[in-house]
Amino acid sequence: MALRNSICRLLTNSQKCALISISRAQGTAATIQQETAQDKKVAKAPKVQFNWQDALDLDGLLTEDEIMIRDSFRTYCQEKLMPRILMANRKEVFHRDIISEMGELGVLGPTITGYGCAGTSYVAYGLIAREVERVDSGYRSVMSVQSSLVMHPINAYGTEEQKEKYLPRLARGEILGCFGLTEPNHGSDPGGMETRAKYNPSSRTFTISGAKTWITNSPAADICVVWAKCEDGRVRGFILERGMPGLTTPKIEGKFSLRASATGMIVMDEVEVPEENLLPKVSGLGGPFGCLNNARYGIAWGALGAAEFCFHAARQYTLDRIQFGVPLARNQLMQKKMADTLTEITIGLHSCLQLGRLVDEKKAAPEMISMLKRNNCGKALDIARQARDMLGGNGIADEYHIIRHVMNLEAVNTYEGTHDIHALILGRAITGLQSFTVEK
């Protein structure tokens, strides 16, 4: 009855009549939404909001302590490392304190059990690397070298005495280590190394001569894990300590990448190393490669931390900057770059998680790590360059941090096996044919 009255009023009122006829005349191809039980069903299932910060819900796949470790360490990195990095990078200063601070937090050598180390999973190690690299790749290089390239070989290949002597102090950050494999004339082919170790049976020492270059931490390091070829042609590892006569570690000046970490050479001029300092449980290139795989795994996660920082910074900048009356983020070219960036980071992170779980179950092959290190470093470098471009002129100022990541990722893409070398590793695994050398 009430409805009939109102309809009559509407139809008789000439002004409103037009409205009704217009609405009736307009047909629509779209299906008319039925306000029925369907809506009630939709209301029950909560609508999932897309979270651009964690697109495929990585958090849901992590264990509680992995999340706690990551959150706790992220707070430390943002509060303690971020304020230092601007000047450290600009003035090329290496803050030795960061290793002691990280040692206090127990993040050095986290995957080792015992000897004052935490004994976490490899996934947690990856998350730690990602958080440090979010601040700077140089800091993460220092942490990687200490954890994977110094503590890991001593733990995996050393004697019990060596472990007791060095690991607790390395874990606390009391002493800093470095890893000597690369030589001035032998980078990608460590097998051709010219550093020689001669055994002297009379004094039970080895005499090591040679030079290593591009060694992270070496100017400030207290111990060096050096790989040298012995008389039988096999490569073996030795622990050298600062103060041994003949051992010098000159710094490499004029670096434009990883400026916050000290890089140098290890020059050995007939250094006498007692035979107790030999790492006995490995010979051949399997030793250094085992360590490098450990480090590459961390780098695969870490590169994505740098990429994420560049992505977040570029997003914020383009939202804030107004040109032609609209934020830069309104432009299609910007959004395309951000979409590509988000996709690569998300895919990279989830592959890293799967790799981490496989490593924890001891089901990981070195080629898997090669694949992800190569992919993530290459993509991160690309993302950083694009982010720098999105920031325009401001992108070249180190106050905006992105240019620092661009510079750093050039080195990260190169060290621990260049982009091309990992491609050859994968090519050999795929085809069975090696293409490192010209011989068959």
Add this chain to the structure above:
Amino acid sequence: FWSSRCLIGFGPGRFRYTPPTTTFTGITVKPVRLVLRLVLKSLDECSRSAEKKSENMARVLVGVKRVIDYAVKIRVKPDRTGVVTDGVKHSMNPFCEIAVEEAVKLKEKKIVKEVVAVSCGPQQVQETIRTALAMGADRGIHVEVSGKEYESLGPLQVSKIMAALAKKEEAKIVILGKQAIDDDCNQTGQMTAALLDWPQGTFASEVTVDGDKLKVVREIDGGLETIKISLPAVLTADLRLNTPRYATLPNIMKAKKKKIANVKPGDLGVDLTSRVEVLRSQQGATGSSDAREGAVLGRWTNRRNGPNWAFETVAFLAPIPMATGPIQNHDPRPCCV
């Protein structure tokens, strides 16, 4: 222990019988031995009374609250019944972190023997209790409250729970954060003290043990006030009490093995009915992007999120210009925290 006393008393001649002879001071050895024995006995009693003292200050109860993380941009629910909490990042209330840190510091100074972390809420609060355990608490108590009761859980109900637990656990000190960053009530500590009829040291910026009393320096509007309160007592932590430690990796791993007991409010004889009904929630008046974010605490001003409506209730403070990072067009008024 007897042998060690003998060693102290007799010196090199301990395995030989020395007949009582006069020493150069004219006192015979036998009375010297007697005096030494008396001295050692009194030292013994002193250490035993110190142990009793530490036994008296056995347990600290720390309340921790799981709140929406300070960095999250708060959104009001479309039906205006509250704030969106699903899928939103939560963490421990910053003042509760300071409270846990103070409790752990008291344990490290050997003033207390055990730190118990308590939280009320659904299953998720166990994460918050684990964070407290990772910071150094010994065990946790999870008071299970969920659904409607959790939504209406306020300072009155929590203080009843804390009071019941303090009596049950025979705690000597209850430390809480001064307020929670989601409701800004600043009531739970005071109510707990009232229910227990214990003295309270609120807004504590310094706590020292003075014999069997606590000396508390409180931050009040006029400056700093120092009070001496007897134990047992309730303390609420203010910002400058300490700087909470980062949970180290080994501690996070150890926290997995520490126990969290589950308790129901009914077991403690606590009635959770709320006398408060939320009629409506809405965004604060300054919704424009022009509004500068407020900061209650000096630690969290270095962020660039939009206006946070929870801060509307507190005095507004301008943001601190960032020391590093891009040049901003913000008003560079110094922040007064």
